[in-house]
Amino acid sequence: MRFFKTLGTKPWLDPTMVSTAGVALAVDPLAAPRTALRFIMGMVSVLFFLFIITFLSRSQYPDFQALAGQPWQPFSDPSRLWLNTAILALSSLAMHWGLWSARREQVNRAVVGISAAVFFAVAFLVAQLELWRHLQTMGYYVNTNPANSYFYLLTAVHGLHVLGGLMVLANVVFRVWYDGAMARLSGPLTLCTHYWHFLLGVWLLLFALLTSRVETINMLAALCGF
Amino acid sequence: MQHTAIADQIEEDLHEPHSFFTTYIWSQDHKVIAIQYSITAIFVGLVALVLSGLMRLQLGFPDTFDFIDPSAYLQFVTMHGMIMVIYLLTALLLGGFGNYLIPLMIGARDMVFPYLNMLSFWTYLLSVIVLLASFFVPGGPTGAGWTLYPPQAILQGTPGHDWGIILMLASLAIFIVAFTMGGLNYVTTVLQARTHGMTLMRMPLTIWGIFTATVLGLLAFPALLVSAIMMMLDKVIGTSFFMPALVSLGESLDYTGGSPILFQHLFWFFGHPEVYIVALPAFGMVSDVIATHARKNIFGYRMMVWAIVAIGGLSFVVWAHHMYVSGMHPAFGFFFATTTLIIAVPTALKVYNWVLTLWRGNIHLTVPMLFAIGFIFTFTHGGLTGLFLGNVTIDLPLSDTYFVVAHFHMVMGVSPIMVLFAALYHWYPLITGRMLHTGLGKAHFWFTFLGTYAIYLPMHYLGFLGVPRRYFAMGGSDFIPESAQSLNASITFAALIVGLSQLIFIYNLVWSLRRGEPAGHNPWGATSLEWQTPDVPPRHGNWGPELPVVHRWAYDFSVPGAERDFIPQNQPEGKGAEG
Known part of the structure; x- marks a missing residue:
């Protein structure tokens, strides 16, 4: 609502007013990265939203075969996916613990938390690659079926975002370390943690979608008007 | 992500570059990056202009020029369209003018992420090089038309169906990465680095236009990225996202029944906002030019802002008017025709306001x-x-x-x-x-x-x-x-x-x-901040030791009783503004 109030002001009246608005960065050095992160998460959401919409639309063509639901389909037993999800969730948890420690200025614990988060994130990527290899040994290649194509595509795009998060995290930790200001770690780490949780949320959504039975997919597609 | 609060630093801390390379090549100064963007965009735009000349030669005088065969003609059409829309207009309006004007007009020293800004330009340059490289690969650039519709874009019979289309899609993906890095900078700078007194509703319309267009770009370009990635996979790996089961040149292909219409939806979900990504900065800039050269405040400033925001929002619900002939449910046609006509309302409002600004203005x-x-x-x-x-x-x-x-x-x-x-x-x-x-x-x-x-x-x-x-x-x-x-x-x-x-x-x-x-200070008698810098052209850091403080909106032209026919935004009450 504040936005609408702002749009309602009449700037030609009261020319004497020197507003305190502006130079937010002087007050809060994290203001800019926080805003940027919000936009990044918005963009990534749009990206996955569009992928998912196309998935639902494509699912209504006759050659589409869901990945789960019948015994011969690759994710009729989704235990591997559950394992990978658990690994990513551990990464998120470790990150949160690291942040919690950083806020209490327990630097050593924070470092342990971040290291564990990185370890589990890398483990998640390796496990996803292993899952790809497993699918291929079962004969499910990228172009075997549109649902398979989407599985490889969506996991790849999600994995790239995890990789991007790892690079930013490395940059953050290196910079804070280099400046010798570990006490100030919690600010930027908050943003990294938000991103970590966000990617976990995206993954859960993808997991649910990709392992849905054909009836569920058809219902979602019908809700979207396909 | 500890970040230097560059907008509020004093000059000594700005790491002013000293060597030729850090000043002009690997520069992180928004003004230099803006000029780099502009020169690249104008260069590639001239290439597209030459292509349009070649097309016109063929259309005006068919059977006259041997070097223009049907394939070459289609390639000229495609590259002309894509270059003009994306690599010239988007890049010049946002990368060029956005970069130059945002920090100066809102009273900041630079963009909030200067390093990212520099990367944005070099990534853009890479996308241009990849695009132009397609002229030199076997088969030449793609001739699929700028909309790149499948299935024909990647099938035999279309010029550049091998390397040309791959390079085009790669170039677009790289461009989107570049735009994202720049775009994040523009929106964050506008939202977080405005100087004291620069409220959102005191910003010149140029900034409103560029800001809204950038938000549109950040939300619309993912659609192009999604379609580019999926088409690339269809082409390279043989997936069937967009490619239907078909027989090409007497040969049954491996594609299994994808949807070309899906591509059209994605493309135009990007493509229509793209029209406004180009138009909104132009709307903003022309408003400021008209107000300054008519020596009159812009008519209906608030409505102009509302119109920019409304057009931005509506631009996401009109895309299928590009697809009426692709076959759609009549109700959809009705919906998209209605939204299309609704978007004409704020647009017409802007035109009226420009004309009313001119009315009884002191037009130079x-x-x-x-x-x-x-x-x-x-x-x-x-x-x-x-x-x-x-x-x-x-x-x-x-x-x-x-x-x-x-x-x-x-x-x-x-x-x-x-x-x-x-x-x-x-x-x-x-x-x-x-x-x-x-x-x-x-x-x-x-x-x-x-x-x-x-x-x-x-x-x-x-x-x-x-x-x-x-x-x-x-x-x-x-x-x-x-x-x-x-x-x-x-x-x-x-x-x-x-x-x-x-x-x-x-x-x-x-x-x-x-x-x-020599221009001197403020040759047009403009009110906005970019003309109030201590040096012309502005030096690194823009403002000398003190950031300007804004006391008024950007359109105090011909104020009755004022000393001059304009009052700069940073001039306090009581200095030349008494009635």
Whole structure:
């Protein structure tokens, strides 16, 4: 609502007013990265939203075969996916613990938390690659079926975002370390943690979608008007 | 992500570059990056201009030029369209003017993420190189049309169906990465680095236009990225996202029944906001040029802002008006026709406000003002034909004819270009410290303005006759009279003259750099902050030791009782503003 109030002001009246608005960065050095992160998460959401919409639309063509639901389909037993999800969730948890420690200025614990988060994130990527290899040994290649194509595509795009998060995290930790200001770690780490949780949320959504039975997919597609 | 609060630093902390490389090549200064963006965009735009000249030669004088065969013609059409829309207009308006003007107009020292800003330019340059490389690969660039519709874009029979389309898709993906890095900078800088007193509603309309367009870009470009990635996989790995089961050249292909229409939806979900990504910065800049050169406050500032925001929002729900002929449920056609006509309301409101700003203004017919007035004409004409095409029943017979070509060239080709010229003539004195030559500028304006009418007005008639677009040659069609060919030839003459007249502008740019009249401070008597810098052109850090403090909006022109006919935004009450 504040936005609408702002749009309602009449700037030609009261020319004497020197507003305190502006130079937010002087007050809060994290203001800019926080805003940027919000936009990044918005963009990534749009990206996955569009992928998912196309998935639902494509699912209504006759050659589409869901990945789960019948015994011969690759994710009729989704235990591997559950394992990978658990690994990513551990990464998120470790990150949160690291942040919690950083806020209490327990630097050593924070470092342990971040290291564990990185370890589990890398483990998640390796496990996803292993899952790809497993699918291929079962004969499910990228172009075997549109649902398979989407599985490889969506996991790849999600994995790239995890990789991007790892690079930013490395940059953050290196910079804070280099400046010798570990006490100030919690600010930027908050943003990294938000991103970590966000990617976990995206993954859960993808997991649910990709392992849905054909009836569920058809219902979602019908809700979207396909 | 600890970040340097660059907007509020004093100059000593700004790490002013000293070497040639850090000053001009690997620069993190927004002004240098803006110039790098602009020069690259203008260069690649000139390439696209030459391509359009070649196309016109073929259309005006068929069977005359041996080096233009049907494949080459389609490649010229495709590359001309894509370069002009993405690599020239988007890059120049946002990468060029966005970069230059945002920090200066809001009173910041630089963008909030200067390093990312530098990366944005170099990534953009890479995308341009990848795009231009497609001219030199086997098969040449793609000739699929700028919309790159599958299945034909990646099938045999379409020029550049191998390397050309791959490089095009790769280049687009790289461009989107570049735009994202730049775009994050623009929105964050506007939201977080404005100087004291610069409330959102005191920002010049230029910034509102650039800001809203950037938000649109950040939300719309993912759709292009998604379609580019999926088409690339269809091409390279053989997936069937968009590719239907089909027989090509007598051979049954491995594709299993994808949906080409899905691509169209994705493409236009990006493509229509893209029109406004180009138009909104132009709307903003032309508002400021008109107010400054008419010495009058912009009429209806708040409505102008609301219109920009409303157009931005509505631009996401009109995309399927590009797809009426692809076969859609009549209810969808009705919906998209309605939203299309609704978006005309805030757009028309802006046109009225520009005209009402001029009304009883103290109009100075400077070169920027001439281009701004020219824009009002071309945009109104292009917008009115948009109302025709927005209706399903009128669009069906006119679709894929020269009427459409004339419409979109008037509304999003010529009009933003007119604003770009207005903006270049207006801000060149700030960028270089010298004025552009007025006589050459006026010659440039009249050639361009009258010339574009000579090109596009007759094109509407060709469209009415049913002359289809994208055809290499018309052949013997009974419904197209021979006089259509004479009209085509005259259009080609006009196009070549307009194309050549741009050399006047390029010459003026280069000549004035050294020999132009020194501009001094604020030659146009403008109120906005970018003209109030201690140095012209502004130095690194823009503002000297103290950031400016803003006391008023950007349109205090001809205030009764004031000493001068403008009051700069950073001038406190009581200094020259008494009634």
